[in-house]
Amino acid sequence: MSDLWEGIGQALWLLVTLDADLVEITLRSLRVTLTALVIACAIALPIGAFLAVRRFRARRFTIALLNALMGLPPVVVGLIVYVLLSRSGPFGVMGLIFTPTAMIIAQVVIIVPLISSIAHQALRELWSDYHDLLISLNTTQRQRMAALLWDGRRALLTAALAGFGRAIGEVGAIMIVGGNIDHHTRVLTTAIALETGKGDFAMALGLGFVLILLAIAVNLAIHIIGRTEQEGRW
Amino acid sequence: MKSLLTGLWVALATSSAAFADDMKLAVTTSFQNSGLADVLLPAIKEDTGIDVQLLVVGTGQALRLSEAGDVDAILVHSRTAEEAFVAAGYGTHRREIMYNDFVFIGPDTDPADIKAADTASVALAKIADAKSPFVSRGDDSGTHKAELKLWAAADLTPAGNWYRKVGAGMGATLNIASGMPAYVISDRASWLNFGNKDGLALLFAGDPVLFNQYAFLPVNPAKHPHVKADLAQTLEDWLTSGTAKALIDGYEINGETLFTFNAE
Numbered sequence: 001m002s003d004l005w006e007g008i009g010q011a012l013w014l015l016v017t018l019d020a021d022l023v024e025i026t027l028r029s030l031r032v033t034l035t036a037l038v039i040a041c042a043i044a045l046p047i048g049a050f051l052a053v054r055r056f057r058a059r060r061f062t063i064a065l066l067n068a069l070m071g072l073p074p075v076v077v078g079l080i081v082y083v084l085l086s087r088s089g090p091f092g093v094m095g096l097i098f099t100p101t102a103m104i105i106a107q108v109v110i111i112v113p114l115i116s117s118i119a120h121q122a123l124r125e126l127w128s129d130y131h132d133l134l135i136s137l138n139t140t141q142r143q144r145m146a147a148l149l150w151d152g153r154r155a156l157l158t159a160a161l162a163g164f165g166r167a168i169g170e171v172g173a174i175m176i177v178g179g180n181i182d183h184h185t186r187v188l189t190t191a192i193a194l195e196t197g198k199g200d201f202a203m204a205l206g207l208g209f210v211l212i213l214l215a216i217a218v219n220l221a222i223h224i225i226g227r228t229e230q231e232g233r234w
Numbered sequence: 235m236k237s238l239l240t241g242l243w244v245a246l247a248t249s250s251a252a253f254a255d256d257m258k259l260a261v262t263t264s265f266q267n268s269g270l271a272d273v274l275l276p277a278i279k280e281d282t283g284i285d286v287q288l289l290v291v292g293t294g295q296a297l298r299l300s301e302a303g304d305v306d307a308i309l310v311h312s313r314t315a316e317e318a319f320v321a322a323g324y325g326t327h328r329r330e331i332m333y334n335d336f337v338f339i340g341p342d343t344d345p346a347d348i349k350a351a352d353t354a355s356v357a358l359a360k361i362a363d364a365k366s367p368f369v370s371r372g373d374d375s376g377t378h379k380a381e382l383k384l385w386a387a388a389d390l391t392p393a394g395n396w397y398r399k400v401g402a403g404m405g406a407t408l409n410i411a412s413g414m415p416a417y418v419i420s421d422r423a424s425w426l427n428f429g430n431k432d433g434l435a436l437l438f439a440g441d442p443v444l445f446n447q448y449a450f451l452p453v454n455p456a457k458h459p460h461v462k463a464d465l466a467q468t469l470e471d472w473l474t475s476g477t478a479k480a481l482i483d484g485y486e487i488n489g490e491t492l493f494t495f496n497a498e
Contacts, residue, residue: 088301092303199408200429201429
């Protein structure tokens with residue numbers, strides 16, 4: 001219990017003094033996860049919209065597969081990405097292993113199924129409302145997907161935030177593909193694992209509280225930028 | 235708003251500037267957890283300009299990473315595995331750098347009374363007889379290999395509910411031993427620098443079989459042409475130099491020396 005109070009004290013101290021290492025790994029956490037989030041959204045949101053508007057043979061199977069992959073164990077993703085990017089792997093010549101790029105790739109793989117599943121659920125409801133209208137307007141499939149994505153943007157924000165939450169708190173995959181190298185691939189979660197290994201629980205908890213604060217701050221910022229939850233809007 | 239976001243993005247993107255002279259070195263957890271890395275790396279950077287990027291893993295994983303060519307050199311402590319590694323052509327040679335020793339850590343009440351043991355084999359036999367909980371690294375690391383060797387030397391096959399393989403690094407294993415509480419074998423450096431010693435104590439040390447040699451092995455550029463063999467050579471020269479000797483021998487925690495330099 002005393003560790004908990006020490007951890008809160010440690011977190012406050014790190015924040016008040018703007019500890020240089022803390023700022024560095026926090027910015028790296030943000031950079032890796034936000035980049036992964038942007039890429040994952042660019043892939044996952046069109047998939048979600050496509051699954052909502054288009055009926056095809058393997059649709060049910062695809063949806064079930066995406067739902068199942070939501071629970072993909074990050075450590076398995078990490079291993080697979082490691083084997084692919086390793087110098088003796090098929091993409092080894094690119095030299096991406098133990099770089100932030102490798103961490104971004106792993107996080108994209110982890111969150112694409114999550115974002116596309118949630119996006120599909122949200123857009124399916126919307127599609128049942130829009131179906132008759134969009135069909136009668138003789139829209140193309142691309143226009144239908146665009147209409148759904150735009151009008152469903154607030155629900156899609158939730159999907160994106162869920163993806164952000166999963167990615168920023170992830171440690172198993174990025175530990176394997178990033179290697180937790182100081183000043184290079186160390187992020188908040190891998191630093192927490194390292195401090196725990198040293199038996200410095202107060203520091204580990206302090207970093208943990210910083211991570212929680214960061215997640216709250218990013219969510220709030222996105223809501224403020226998107227002007228959701230304000231009067232006169234939904 | 236947009237320009238603010240763009241500015242933030244640029245700030246984030248440039249926050250990790252790339253260095254020209256960087257190399258990847260896979261090291262054992264004890265090298266990092268002992269705190270020696272924090273002393274040596276800045277000195278290396280200053281003297282040679284090399285930015286050494288550490289991958290802190292067990293000896294088993296370090297050997298795998300270098301076999302795959304994902305690191306430029308390794309600093310590990312498991313002689314048999316290292317010699318096999320060089321024999322297979324993955325490394326050019328093996329250079330001894332420094333040593334410390336393994337120590338027996340356990341509950342400060344010492345239920346198996348290993349304090350009274352005069353050799354490591356006797357200490358292990360006492361633990362096995364008492365069936366006191368014993369935590370094994372179980373991760374194919376150098377410390378794990380050394381522990382298995384000690385059991386074999388004592389003619390014992392540890393098995394049963396009291397022998398717990400956790401498959402974790404040195405620090406995590408010490409945390410588990412502290413929580414149980416249980417006996418555990420650690421290298422002296424990791425133990426001295428460990429922050430969560432509640433209920434644990436150093437109970438046995440000093441048997442010559444507990445000697446723990448650390449060696450530096452560069453990855454063979456003939457196997458992996460992309461490895462930075464020249465930087466690895468520079469680093470090896472530095473690690474075996476007088477500067478390194480002074481820093482390694484001078485590194486103390488609470489007045490105790492952690493490593494002894496013995497490169498030739």
